[in-house]
Amino acid sequence: MSTKNVNYTNEKLFEECMNKNILDSKSYENLIKQEKYNKIKLMQTEITETQNKISIIIPTYNRRLQLLECINSILKQTYKNFEIIVVDDCSTDETEEYISKLLSDNRIKYLKNLKNSGPGYSRKVGFEKSSGEFIIFCDDDDYYIDSNYFTDAINIFKDGEISLICSNTFTHFEKENTFKFLDINFDNTICVEEYLENFQYKYMKPNSTFSAIFRKNKLVNGDLKNMKMVNDSSIYMRGLISGGKVFVNRKIIGVYRVHSQNITLTIKADFIIENLKEKKYIYERIVENKLFNGADKWLSKQIEVTFKYLLWCSNPTRKEINKIFNWILKNTNKNINLIIKLWLYRQFVRLRNMKERFM
Template sequence: MKDKMVSVIIPMYNVADYIEQCLTSILTQSYSNIELILIDDGSTDDTLNIAEIITKDSNNTKIYSIVNQGPAYARNLGIEASKGEYIMFVDSDDYLSEEAIETLLKIITENNCLLALGRTLRTDGYKNWSVPSHHKYQVTSVDGVKNIAEHTELFYSIGPAAKLYHHSLLDNNFFDSSLNFAEDQLFVLKTYLRSNKIAVTHEAIYFYRVRGKENQSLTQLYQKNTIENLKNILAIINDAYNMITIEKNYTVEEKKIMYLGYINRLTEIELRVLFKANYRESGVKQATFFNIVLEKILLGSEPFILLFSESANFKKYIFFELQSFYFLIRRPALPVYYLLIENITKLQNDSSQSTFLNKIQRIQKHRIQEFYLKIFTCCSYFIKRLGRRIK
């Protein structure tokens, strides 16, 4: 096993406070046959200088310094530069357990797999805790071998970290640098689809840093720029559907199960947050957001019809909240809001339709009552003021 080289790819951007712990965790691994590839993505702090000092005695480290082009471009550069039989990605503000690479390499070779996945813990630098969705869906709770068609809970670990990839999974598989949000999901999806067996361990091997509000990572800022991020997510949904559909190693039913499993995860984790963020936007931005979603329904595109009609999490979270949070919809967005609710409702089964339509009628009735109440309140106020002046 020790003859197998592992290339560890780390894109870096303004992480001077964290890069030492990250690199030290790589350089002190129990497994030593490691190629370390660092790509400084145009840092404006001391990240590059610190990285050079820490790795100065390492004989198998490559450092690239490029103009800022985003993590996808940096990871792709790392893939092209790598020589290892296996590849691992680590974010520059995170770190590994001491035996992370040895553990993953052991289970990937023993089970004759192309992909291995370990447990991720969140950390703030003082304490560690489980990733809520990983714990909820038991992503890595039990050691063993899984495949994505039967274990769609693996989609809740759709980031590139905490995994060891055989280099063959990366052939003609790159990160989409045109996306600035969730750019890594299609990459991981393709590796899942190409792996008929995925080795899983419950051992914690990866520590994902949760930063404070004043120094948040890109991932923790994804709920901002809601309209642009919504467009990215919808593009990813369409690409994911096409990617799954063209796979030849799965049945039609398995493809549908995988697609619904993926969009259930996407709905619960990303799409739901974007909808919630939109409720805090201005009326014009709310209307633009709803119009983008409505357009997908009216076009009748299969990926989105399945999302709106058969995704359990879309109904459970977004559609329910879309109706429940009606009082947060600003007046300029109300017409398209009602149209969106109406068109999503039409895609539901008969029993759901009557329930949802009744709820919409109650919402509209309540809106009318609110309107007349405001008029009554204003009139009462002015009548009182007028009465005081007459006296």
């Protein structure tokens, strides 16, 4: 294929991505009208002008088309005082060429890592370069369908005690082309202590961080810049440990896509241990700041959630399970209930591996 044809194709793809609504307003309304979505409460807030800037940080790697769709959905927001910080993790799919077409908009900034370092590193780079009072961590394949979301959020943040706003999303399973959502059954303001204590149990974590807006100083106080694992759960918890209130909004504001490129197939023991170290750090901050009673029970629950995630998303070897199990025994207070549960999970994995060996 000639260079001319490649450029023409790129130009055509660029225009298509920037001009289309991935889930257009009619489709959105039809989804909302379905009986199972009737309970969704749509927020009505007055649109006002304000000088508060929102920084949207987007790590990206080899998803130039989805990235453009994501940026397009941000540019359509009625609230215009934002910056988009794209951190490219050494893409090889002409991402830089595509993004260069957007840089005439001075709200869009493009950074490129010197070497491939993973999305967590890219999020930290974007955070360090951000200048907004509020922060969104957005994956390159997420996109918004509520054009008033930023305006609504800025109005909610007029309450100076609000640390975090969480909203709901559709999950788009691209292979089946189906949209689903989790009815969080809650729509109100809640104190951080209550939310954090029941995080991922009574109050479920949103699918992604793009539907959450953080007050930046809360993330600074949570020492985000020194995090090793900057993933969804850890970001939420770091934003909560400095206190305040959380606004939980049941309104669906965007779409989280599930496709072959973002499904986790293999999780290593070292990844899980880093995750557990992060939760132990949060536990220590909870104890230090006396956020709530029952911190030991909270840590046990969080370790259990992490362990279940490993079994759900991967097929760990016995060696990996033992490595994780030994770390837990060495680094926790050996809560007997947790140990029993983890022992049962370990037996489950052993039986599963034996079954696979003889099938």
